[in-house]
Amino acid sequence: MIRKEYKNQKKKSKKKLFIKISALLVTGLLITGTAYGFYLVKKAEVAAEKSYEAINNREGSILREKPVEPINDNVSILFIGVDDSDVRNQGTNNSRSDALMLATLNNKQKDVKLVSIPRDSYVYIPEIGYKDKINHALFKGGTKATIETVENLLEVPVDYYVRMNFNAFIDVVDALDGIYANVPYDRLEKDEKDNYTIQLTKGYQKLNGRQVLALARTRKLDNDIERGKRQQEILSSIVKKASSASSFTKYDDVISAVGDNMKTDMTFDEMKSFLTYIKEGMPQVETLSLDGHDDNSTGTWYWLLDDESLTDTKNLLKNHLEISSEVGDE
Numbered sequence: 392m393i394r395k396e397y398k399n400q401k402k403k404s405k406k407k408l409f410i411k412i413s414a415l416l417v418t419g420l421l422i423t424g425t426a427y428g429f430y431l432v433k434k435a436e437v438a439a440e441k442s443y444e445a446i447n448n449r450e451g452s453i454l455r456e457k458p459v460e461p462i463n464d465n466v467s468i469l470f471i472g473v474d475d476s477d478v479r480n481q482g483t484n485n486s487r488s489d490a491l492m493l494a495t496l497n498n499k500q501k502d503v504k505l506v507s508i509p510r511d512s513y514v515y516i517p518e519i520g521y522k523d524k525i526n527h528a529l530f531k532g533g534t535k536a537t538i539e540t541v542e543n544l545l546e547v548p549v550d551y552y553v554r555m556n557f558n559a560f561i562d563v564v565d566a567l568d569g570i571y572a573n574v575p576y577d578r579l580e581k582d583e584k585d586n587y588t589i590q591l592t593k594g595y596q597k598l599n600g601r602q603v604l605a606l607a608r609t610r611k612l613d614n615d616i617e618r619g620k621r622q623q624e625i626l627s628s629i630v631k632k633a634s635s636a637s638s639f640t641k642y643d644d645v646i647s648a649v650g651d652n653m654k655t656d657m658t659f660d661e662m663k664s665f666l667t668y669i670k671e672g673m674p675q676v677e678t679l680s681l682d683g684h685d686d687n688s689t690g691t692w693y694w695l696l697d698d699e700s701l702t703d704t705k706n707l708l709k710n711h712l713e714i715s716s717e718v719g720d721e
Contacts, residue, residue, distance in 0.1 A: 434643065438650030439659035444554075446535045446656060452548035454714075459550050461664035465712045467495045469541055470626070471534065471554040472607075487526045488537060489557070489608070490622050493545065495711045501668050504711050505626070506679040506704060507619030508541065513686070513693040516540045524693065534654075544701075547708045553655045557583065560607060561600030562648030563629060567641055569597045570628040572606060575621075580605035615694055616680050623678040630676075634669045679704055 451458050459466050472490030491508040510526040517539045518532035528540040538549045561583065564570055573595045580589045582601055589605040598606065607625050610618045633645060668674045682700035686693050709715070 435646050435662075436659045438646050439657075439662055441650050442653045442655055443658065444534075444654040444656060446538070446552075449535055449538075452542065452550060454542060454546075454548035455550070461496075461498075461661050462667070463498060465495065465497050465499075465714075466550040467493060467548060467708075467712065469493050469538060469549045469552045471529065471537060471552060472622070473529070473554060473556050474608075486529055488529045489526065490619075491525065491537070491541070492619075492623065492626065493541060493547075493549065493708075495547070495708050496665070496668065497711055497713070502675040502677070503668070504677045504679060504708060505623055506545075506681065506708065507616075507623050508544070508681060509615035509619060509683070509694040511615055511692060511694040512544075512681065512683070513695055514540060514544050517543055545708060546705050547712060547714065551655065551657045551661070553653060553657070555649075555653045557604055557608070559648060559652035560604040560625075562652060563633075563645055564598070564600035564603045566644035566648045567629070567632045569599050570603065570625070570632050571595065571597050572603065572621075572625055572628050574598075574606060578609070580609050614685065616682070619680055620678065627676055627678070631673050634673055679707070 470490070470492040471488050472492075473486045474489045487510075489510060491510065493506050493508065495504045496502075508525060510524065512525045513522055514525045515522050516525070516528045516531060516536065518528065518536035523531075525537075525540055525544070528537040532539075534552055534554055538552055542549050574591050574593055576591070577593050578591050579587050580591055582588045583604055589602055591602065591605060603625055607622050609621075681696055681704060683694050683696040686695045
């Protein structure tokens, strides 16, 4: 009888010890996770401060009556992809935009519309006072001229900009341990140094940073519309992977990659406001294109936009931002 009671007490002691050890482990993990979270927030704040670049003589969009607050308002962000490669002898002051995408975010619906603007689109550039390829706006007048050109084209405000060079594609994707994307062909493509070293294979697959960059840049196979669609899919895949719980431990490297390759006029607090869009997972993103056709009648290739398609896109963006349809006509 005494031996039986002793065995029961021994089992209870072991159970209590196991519970105590488990509690200590869980507590330790929570403390470590919290400390890592604080570390990431601080690192992100430092990276944001490093990336911040306000535009001279521009205090918000001229199409806004008052400044916007992302936590409460519908806003737009212009993404400018730039090839700042040494191989092409380009830098901040003499680059041409290689990718232009405008995202509108609806605060109530927590969804996004993402329109890709073909780099060869023949549009009016206010900075120079005549029509040219839209990717020349950056070269002619920097980020401000690019923003003004997009606002003039789509007749909606550009509230913020994010300018990233192509190194970001490589570094961010590699920091996330690759992303999944659809490759529409078997093709040998150029790498970041313009050498044909990247072999892409047709099919849906996991790609590393250098492969993603090659896929995003290629434009000889089809046209700027299809190229824009590929870039939209890549951006969506990056956001989806970055917002997944499995990427939490990779945020340290992601923050470093973004901070080293990005400039924006968003403050850290404004950036944090956009976290509400991913609180319940990946937001719904509708991708849009600007229809048109190639034209070489002048000896230079341009993408001539279809007026009806352009008008439809303007109205769609205005409705999504919930602004007056006459905002661009005043």
